[in-house]
Amino acid sequence: MRLDDATAITKRCFHGNPASCSHPCPFFFDIRTFLERVKTGKWSLAYKLLRNAVVFPGIVCELCGAPCMSECQRAALGDEALAVRELEAACIRFARDRRPESFRIPEKDESAAVIGAGLAGLSCALNLAQKKYRVTVFDKGKGPGGSLVSHPLYETFREEILLECSASKITWAYGSEVSSPLDPRLACFDAVYLATGRGTDGFGLLDTWNPATLALGVPGEREPGAGSSGGASAANPKRTGFFAGGELCGMDKMQSIACGIRASKGIETWLQTRSAETLPEAEPKPELFRMDHTGKPKSARLAMRDPEAGYSKEEAQAEAARCMGCDCRNCLDACEMLNSFNKRPQKIAVEAFMDTKANPPFSSCSLTRETYSCNLCGYCKTVCPADIDMGALFHLARTGRAETGKYPAAFHDFWLRDFAWHSAGNAYLAPPKGKAAGETAAGGYIFFPGCKLGSRDPAYVTRSVKRLSEDFGAGVMLDCCGAPAYWAGETECFRSHTEKIRRVHAEMGAPVFVFACAYCMRIFKEFLPEIEMLSLYELLPGAASAVSPAAGPAPAVSSAPSLAPAPAVSPAPGPAPVYAVFDPCTARDFPRMQTAVRTLAIQTGAAVRELPDKNRCCGFGGHMRAANPDLYDKIVDHRTAADSAPYLVYCANCADAFERQGKDCLHILDLLYARAEGAPGRARGEAGNLSLQGRRENAERTKRDLMIFFEGKEDVRETKPWDDLRLLIQDELLREMDSKLIMMDDIKEAVYTAETTGEKFCFRGGGEGNLDEKDEKDEEIEIVQCCLIKPLVIYWVQYRTPPGSESPFEILDVYSHRMHFSKEE
Amino acid sequence: MSGSAAIPGTSPTGWICAKCGVLLVQRNTVFSYLGMTFSHMVMRCPICGSVFIPKELAEGKMAEVEQMMEDK
Numbered sequence: 001m002r003l004d005d006a007t008a009i010t011k012r013c014f015h016g017n018p019a020s021c022s023h024p025c026p027f028f029f030d031i032r033t034f035l036e037r038v039k040t041g042k043w044s045l046a047y048k049l050l051r052n053a054v055v056f057p058g059i060v061c062e063l064c065g066a067p068c069m070s071e072c073q074r075a076a077l078g079d080e081a082l083a084v085r086e087l088e089a090a091c092i093r094f095a096r097d098r099r100p101e102s103f104r105i106p107e108k109d110e111s112a113a114v115i116g117a118g119l120a121g122l123s124c125a126l127n128l129a130q131k132k133y134r135v136t137v138f139d140k141g142k143g144p145g146g147s148l149v150s151h152p153l154y155e156t157f158r159e160e161i162l163l164e165c166s167a168s169k170i171t172w173a174y175g176s177e178v179s180s181p182l183d184p185r186l187a188c189f190d191a192v193y194l195a196t197g198r199g200t201d202g203f204g205l206l207d208t209w210n211p212a213t214l215a216l217g218v219p220g221e222r223e224p225g226a227g228s229s230g231g232a233s234a235a236n237p238k239r240t241g242f243f244a245g246g247e248l249c250g251m252d253k254m255q256s257i258a259c260g261i262r263a264s265k266g267i268e269t270w271l272q273t274r275s276a277e278t279l280p281e282a283e284p285k286p287e288l289f290r291m292d293h294t295g296k297p298k299s300a301r302l303a304m305r306d307p308e309a310g311y312s313k314e315e316a317q318a319e320a321a322r323c324m325g326c327d328c329r330n331c332l333d334a335c336e337m338l339n340s341f342n343k344r345p346q347k348i349a350v351e352a353f354m355d356t357k358a359n360p361p362f363s364s365c366s367l368t369r370e371t372y373s374c375n376l377c378g379y380c381k382t383v384c385p386a387d388i389d390m391g392a393l394f395h396l397a398r399t400g401r402a403e404t405g406k407y408p409a410a411f412h413d414f415w416l417r418d419f420a421w422h423s424a425g426n427a428y429l430a431p432p433k434g435k436a437a438g439e440t441a442a443g444g445y446i447f448f449p450g451c452k453l454g455s456r457d458p459a460y461v462t463r464s465v466k467r468l469s470e471d472f473g474a475g476v477m478l479d480c481c482g483a484p485a486y487w488a489g490e491t492e493c494f495r496s497h498t499e500k501i502r503r504v505h506a507e508m509g510a511p512v513f514v515f516a517c518a519y520c521m522r523i524f525k526e527f528l529p530e531i532e533m534l535s536l537y538e539l540l541p542g543a544a545s546a547v548s549p550a551a552g553p554a555p556a557v558s559s560a561p562s563l564a565p566a567p568a569v570s571p572a573p574g575p576a577p578v579y580a581v582f583d584p585c586t587a588r589d590f591p592r593m594q595t596a597v598r599t600l601a602i603q604t605g606a607a608v609r610e611l612p613d614k615n616r617c618c619g620f621g622g623h624m625r626a627a628n629p630d631l632y633d634k635i636v637d638h639r640t641a642a643d644s645a646p647y648l649v650y651c652a653n654c655a656d657a658f659e660r661q662g663k664d665c666l667h668i669l670d671l672l673y674a675r676a677e678g679a680p681g682r683a684r685g686e687a688g689n690l691s692l693q694g695r696r697e698n699a700e701r702t703k704r705d706l707m708i709f710f711e712g713k714e715d716v717r718e719t720k721p722w723d724d725l726r727l728l729i730q731d732e733l734l735r736e737m738d739s740k741l742i743m744m745d746d747i748k749e750a751v752y753t754a755e756t757t758g759e760k761f762c763f764r765g766g767g768e769g770n771l772d773e774k775d776e777k778d779e780e781i782e783i784v785q786c787c788l789i790k791p792l793v794i795y796w797v798q799y800r801t802p803p804g805s806e807s808p809f810e811i812l813d814v815y816s817h818r819m820h821f822s823k824e825e
Numbered sequence: 826m827s828g829s830a831a832i833p834g835t836s837p838t839g840w841i842c843a844k845c846g847v848l849l850v851q852r853n854t855v856f857s858y859l860g861m862t863f864s865h866m867v868m869r870c871p872i873c874g875s876v877f878i879p880k881e882l883a884e885g886k887m888a889e890v891e892q893m894m895e896d897k
Contacts, residue, residue, distance in 0.1 A: 361861055364897040408859060408895040627895075760843045761877050785840070785877065796878060817883040818891050819858040821867075823874040 001356050001400035006349040009393045012386035013345040014289045019326040021084070023288045024067035026258040027060075028281070029053040031068055031084055032327060038087050038320035041313065047095035050088055051164075055123040055257055058160035061088040062153060064254050073326050076293050080301040082323055083311075090316035100130075102167040107132045110271040113189040114138070115178050118146020119253055120246020121195035122161060123260030128267060129168035137170055138185070140177035146197050147247065181205070181242060191267045194244040195260065202248050209244050212282040214263050215270075216242040241270040289385055291326050331380035331390060336635050337624075338380065338390060341370045345390060352397035356404050365406065371397040372411045372627035375635070376487060377585035377617035391622075398489025410818040411627040412488035413792040414741040419484035422451035423497065425718045427699040429478035429706060430504050445474035446508060447536065450481055450517035452652035453669075454702030455695035460516070460652075460669045462705045464536055468514065472539070475511070475710075477504065478703055481520035482527075487623045498527045505531055514539060516669075517651055518586035518593060519621075525589070537596035537650060537668065576607040579648035579666065582639070582658075587650070588615040597650045597668050604671045611642050618654040626741060636661045660738075691734045693744035720745075722752035727799075728807035737814050742795060746788055750797045751809055754786030761785045783812065793818055840877060842870035849877055856887075859894050 019032040030049065037046035047057070054060040064085060072081030092098070110133055114125040117139035129135045141149065144161045148154055178185060181203050186192055194202055194216065202209070208217030243266060245251070245259035262281050269277050302319040304311055311319060331345065332338045343351075348367065355365040374394035381389035401407035421427060447461075447468050454461040461476070468474035479501065485494035505511070505528070512532040515521045524531055579601065587593050601608050619625070619635040636657050640647075646664035648671070649655045658665040690698070700717070707715045725748045729737075737744070754760035763783040788795045798813040840849045849868040854876055856863055868877040878887070 360859065360894075360897050368896055411895075758844050759875065761840045761849065761875070762843045763840050784843070787878070794878075796880070796883065798880075813880060815880045815883050817878065817887045819856050819887055821876045821878070822855040822857070823876065824855060 001353060001396060001403070003350070003353045006353045006393060006396060007346070009396070010345040010349040010388055010390075012287060013328075013384075013388050014286055014386065015328050015332070016344050016346070017286045017327075020071040020073055020288050020290055021068040021082075021326075023285060024071055026067075026254045027053045027261075028285065029068075031082075032323065032325055034091075035082065035084075035087065035320045035323040036325065038091055039317055039323065041317055043091055043094040043313075044096050046091045047098065050091060051098075051100075055126060055261060056119070056157075056160050056164055057088065057092050058163075059119070059148075059157050060254065060257065061085050061092065062157075071288070073290055073293060073324060074299070074322065076290065077296060077298050079298055079322075083301055083319055086304070086311055087316055087320055090311040090313070093310065094313055094316070098163065100164050100167040103130065103132075105132050107169075108134070108271075110134070110190045111136070111188065112191040112193065112267055112271070113178075113186055114193045114195065116146060116195035116197055116246065116248070117141065117144040117172075117174070118195060118197050118246060118256065119148065120248070120251070120256035120260040120263075121146065121193065122165070123257045124193050124195065124245070124263045124267070125170055125260075126165055126168055127261055127264035129165075129170045131264075131268065132169075133268070133271065135168075135170050136173055136189070138173045138176045138178045140175065142174050144172075146195075147253075179203070181240075186240065189240055191241040191243065191270050193260075193263050193267060194242065194248060195246040195256070195263075196248050198247040198250075200248055202244055203242075205242065206244070206249070209249060210276075211249075212278045213276040214243045214245050214259070214266050214279065215276040216244050239274060241267065241274070241276060243267055243270075243276075287386075289328065291324075291328060291385070293324060296324065328385060330383040330385065331388070334383045335380050335390075336638065337370070337373050337375065337628075337631060340631060341373075343370070345388065345393075348390070349393055352393060352400065355397065356400040356406065358406060360406070365401075367397065368401075368408065369628060370394070371401065372408070372622075373624045373631055375585070375617040375619065375621035375624060377615075377621045378588065379585060379616055382588070382615070394622075395486075395489065398487070399491050400489070402489040402491065407489075408627075408818070410792045412484065412490075412623055413790075414626060414743075415484040415623045416488055416490065416493075417743075419451075419480050419482070421696070422478075422480040422699065427451065427454075427478060427696075427703055429476065429703050429715075444511050445472045445514050445539075446505075446511040447474055447476045447514045447516075448481075448520060449476070449478065449536075450515070450520045450652070451479070451699065452656070452695075453516050454478065455699045456652045456655065456667070456690070457669075458698050458702040458705055459673055460667070461702045462709065463673050464516070464669070465706060465709065468536075468539065469709075474514065475508070476706055477513075478699075478706070481517070481523040483519050483523055484623060486523065487621075494527075498523075502528055502530075517653075518584045518590055519651070519653075521590055521593070522586040535590060535593040535596060537600055538592055540596070540600055540672065576605050578607045578609060578645050580611055580643035580645040581608050582611060582618070582642075582647040582649045582654055582665075583615050584649070584651035584654050585615050585617040585621055593650075597648070600668060601648055601671055606648070606671060608648060609643070609645065613642065616642075618649075618651070618657040620653040620657050633661075691744065692738050692741070696743075696745070720749070722748040725752055725809070726807045727751070728802075728810040733811060733814065740814075740816060742814055742816055746790070746795050747797050747811060747814055750786050750788035750795055751799060751811075753788065754784065754797075759786065789820070794820065840868065842873060842875055844875070845870050845872040847872055858891060859897075861894055861897075 018028060018030045021031045022028050025031065034046055034049050037049065050057045066085045068084050069081035074081055112128050112133055112135050114121045114135060114137045117137050121137060122144060125135045125137050143158065145154060145158060148157050151157065181192070196202065205216045243263050245263045246256035251259055262279050266276060266279050269275065299322045302315055304315060332342060348370065351367040352371065355367050358365045371394050374391055376391040376395055378389055378391050380391065381387055445468060447465055449461045449464065465476045482494050482497040485497055512534065513524060514536050515533060516536045521533055521535065524533055581598060583594055598608050616639055618639055619632050625632040640658055640661050640663040646666060647658055648666050648668060650668045652667065655665050655667045704714050707713065727748065761784065783798060783800050785796065785798045793816050795816045796814070797811060799809045799811045801808055802810050841847060842849060847870060850871050851866045852869040852871070853864050854867045854869060856865060867882070869875060
């Protein structure tokens with residue numbers, strides 16, 4: 001991972017950048033922050049910001065043409081722009097102390113001559129003098145101001161100049177005309193800034209002026225700007241750097257001040273390095289973005305009670321409050337995760353890179369929790385005016401961290417183990433080489449239900465397969481799409497998995513894949529693009545003909561026949577049940593899938609309604625639950641509260657997440673298949689109460705049923721020595737295990753190992769702990785505790801053997817930790 | 826980090842190592858996580874050195890330290 005890889009993703013983010021009003025400003029002044037300070041009556045802070053940006057606030061607020069107004073986004077609502085100039089004037093009046101600051105820094109030996117005491121020369125001279133360089137200003141006139149001398153407000157401007165220069169040490173040489181770079185008075189200076197004003201000849205060197213560095217060439221040196229980058233020469237023995245700017249170079253007065261400020265930076269670099277560098281201001285400004293202000297209230301410009309006196313404090317604050325603070329926070333406001341950490345996207349990009357270079361304990365990572373808390377759902381991209389997908393950045397961060405091994409692998413351990421289990425052995429099923437599952441001809445359909453559908457209910461898969469098999473001769477492949485490896489950032493693991501699928505697909509004769517899960521489709525679309533695909537719901541009766549081609553991209557198989565007769569199920573009698581359709585986040589890219597689900601639901605007699613905010617992640621995405629369980633709960637709670645109606649979902653993960661939180665929820669296949677048997681859909685929480693172990697058993701049953709369906713026999717099941725161990729576990733503890741992501745298989749292994757090796761701890765007799773609360777007969781029962789050490793997580797099990805119980809082991813408690821311990825002291 | 830006697834397994838006494846048949850005692854133990862190591866007193870078998878981690882330690886202080894280390 002390179003820094004550019006990360007920053008390229010957020011490059012166009014303008015959160016925190018100056019707003020559009022700053023773009024036409026010669027000073028690129030942060031007007032938004034200035035107005036925020038005015039709004040809250042922080043006059044001195046507002047003044048400081050203004051002074052630091054424009055050097056001579058009193059002059060600027062009189063002479064500036066306020067080009068900022070042309071980019072004020074109030075115009076989008078038909079309002080007048082903010083009265084920025086009048087607010088600057090008010091700020092100058094109300095600032096408590098306008099005396100310039102003097103910094104306690106040592107005086108420097110380097111010197112600069114500024115020729116011309118106009119605005120360009122003065123702003124440059126003042127900025128250099130504030131940094132304690134020795135500065136001499138030459139001017140042929142009798143005082144400061146240059147072309148301002150003839151202005152009617154010259155006296156006011158002069159006072160402003162004297163005030164701003166009062167804290168800096170500048171040598172003034174008035175009545176001194178300097179007309180040549182070889183003037184002996186310049187010989188002692190390290191740098192010269194030429195700001196002699198409009199109509200002067202710039203020592204005849206203007207054709208060598210470089211606007212990016214503001215540097216001039218000098219006689220005897222050919223290249224433009226070479227005077228500031230070349231070596232010493234007879235004409236320039238001291239290697240004096242020559243720079244120019246202001247009205248001499250065709251600028252107006254405001255540009256001249258801004259140029260003087262830039263020149264002071266360029267000259268400072270020259271004084272320190274003897275090199276004229278391209279100034280940052282010469283680089284293109286960040287892209288200008290306008291916000292969507294639809295729905296925001298209009299607000300007319302506040303009129304002054306006394307126009308002669310200008311805004312009063314209260315008036316100024318009220319006028320400043322009209323500023324809409326045009327700063328994009330769309331992703332930060334829309335996404336719970338980004339909001340909870342509240343970091344600038346561009347900062348996140350830099351930190352994502354820096355974390356891959358961290359070397360704990362000597363240097364820390366700063367983005368770990370954020371990186372592994374993202375659902376990778378892409379919602380941020382849909383609300384971003386610059387189409388930035390922060391999920392792509394967090395995924396990049398995950399791959400970068402996985403490559404370096406610097407990440408808490410326990411965050412994804414549960415799902416990677418689950419992924420491995422689903423991708424091989426008792427849950428994996430792929431058609432034999434040379435033929436598709438069943439007797440499907442090459443080029444037909446293969447149903448790829450994903451790993452979660454059968455885990456929720458084997459009937460989802462077996463009924464779908466039966467229908468697809470009968471009507472299309474379709475086969476089936478039971479496997480995981482690889483999302484857990486992708487979400488963990490385990491690039492090599494993910495790559496080898498997709499390669500396996502690619503190989504199997506080719507061996508099957510390149511059939512069209514039929515998906516029930518939108519995330520599987522998203523993975524295939526991006527990483528296995530050669531595989532044609534469509535969703536199960538588009539193939540089910542009635543949906544294929546109902547999905548308009550205009551509703552989305554062309555189907556993978558344009559001649560996909562409808563499974564007549566439709567509908568498969570009869571509408572239930574009575575009033576139509578109403579469901580709010582919860583589209584999974586990844587269905588965002590599959591509008592035909594979305595349409596098909598609605599069509600199928602309506603055909604069962606159900607009424608569907610839309611959520612105000614579609615395609616949000618249910619919380620499952622990115623497997624962030626282990627890294628940030630509190631945020632996970634917050635996200636699921638938010639999604640479940642979006643509509644009081646029961647949800648109709650078509651992603652098994654969404655269904656699991658919602659039911660676990662107690663939300664009434666139906667999978668579209670519940671409607672289609674359960675209803676066919678006259679049941680009013682799945683009972684509330686029926687699947688949600690499934691334990692993790694129950695889901696695995698369902699996955700195994702799915703494979704077993706399909707083997708019988710296709711082959712007429714069961715597969716040889718892989719077994720483990722502890723499979724037949726009978727455990728007694730209370731429901732409450734089962735739920736606790738699920739919430740802690742602890743598998744029954746690990747508990748069995750722990751108990752089996754403890755009982756066969758004797759490596760366990762025992763606690764016998766009463767009078768200690770909660771044994772007091774047990775029956776007298778329990779007092780003689782031995783409580784046993786054992787642990788199972790896995791590479792990333794250590795599981796502890798407390799159990800006992802109740803007399804007379806059918807189950808030899810009653811599990812009393814289960815917990816885990818990630819930290820490992822050593823037997824060595 | 827040892828806890829109250831309200832929950833089995835949290836008492837510093839009472840648990841025995843089934844293999845060695847002796848009571849567990851508080852002993853220094855080296856813990857490691859994410860490349861960092863540190864030591865702490867926990868209950869162990871004085872003979873074979875088997876380590877016993879009670880629930881309140883695992884889900885209390887240890888979880889806190891794990892989170893702290895993960896955030897580094």
